[in-house]
Each structure stands twice: as structure tokens, then as C-alpha cells.
Amino acid sequence: GGHIEKNETPEQTVIREVNEETGLDIEIIGEKDNNLADIDTDVSVVYNPYVILCELVGNHYHNDIVYLCKISGGNKEIKLNEGESKDIRFFNIDELDNIKLFPNFRRLLEKVLKN
Numbered sequence: 001g002g003h004i005e006k007n008e009t010p011e012q013t014v015i016r017e018v019n020e021e022t023g024l025d026i027e028i029i030g031e032k033d034n035n036l037a038d039i040d041t042d043v044s045v046v047y048n049p050y051v052i053l054c055e056l057v058g059n060h061y062h063n064d065i066v067y068l069c070k071i072s073g074g075n076k077e078i079k080l081n082e083g084e085s086k087d088i089r090f091f092n093i094d095e096l097d098n099i100k101l102f103p104n105f106r107r108l109l110e111k112v113l114k115n
Contacts, residue, residue: 010065015028028047032048049067068112
């Protein structure tokens with residue numbers, strides 16, 4: 001994950017961040033109602049997130065926007081970018097107990113992987 005950069009939408013951020021951290025190209029899974037967009041006033045519609053978490057960090061809150069995504073394109077091999085991540089890999093629900101995670105993130109992954 002990461003921060004939204006200037007003039008970047010949340011969708012562009014998740015696509016960029018996943019690529020920077022894994023080398024994978026992805027597309028977001030979800031719904032969006034493009035009928036609500038207004039080109040004349042520069043209003044676009046973003047995909048509905050899977051969940052939005054509000055996290056207290058120091059003396060302010062961060063909004064964590066979580067999207068469900070799938071790999072697009074031909075490359076399906078993760079490339080660790082050591083400047084971005086310590087350890088990344090694919091895993092299944094049976095491996096969750098062996099991965100160090102925040103409790104709420106573990107519950108989120110269990111929910112996603114069970115569906």
C-alpha cells in the first residue's frame with residue numbers, strides 16, 4: 001500500500017503501488033457507476049472499495065481503502081522490490097496462521113479468502 005500522489009485517483013494509486021511493490025499488473029474487481037461522472041466538471045467515479053478502514057496514526061487518522069484486484073497481463077511472477085517490501089508472496093487461507101499480521105487484517109484476509 002501507499003499514499004495517493006498529487007492528481008492521482010485511489011484507483012491509479014492501487015495499480016501503481018501493486019506494480020511498484022510486486023512487478024505485477026492488476027485490475028480492480030468491483031462496481032462503479034460511470035453514469036454519475038461529469039466530464040464538464042471533472043468528476044469521475046471510482047470503483048466501490050471492498051472496505052474502507054479508518055486507522056489512528058499518531059495524532060491523525062489514515063483512511064485505508066481496500067480493493068479486491070486480479071492479475072492482468074501475462075506476468076504472474078512476483079518480483080520483490082526490496083526498497084518497497086520485506087517479504088511478499090502468494091499464500092492460501094491455510095497459511096494465514098504462519099504469517100505475522102495485524103488481527104483485523106487477518107480477519108479481512110480470512111473473509112476474502114473464504115469467499
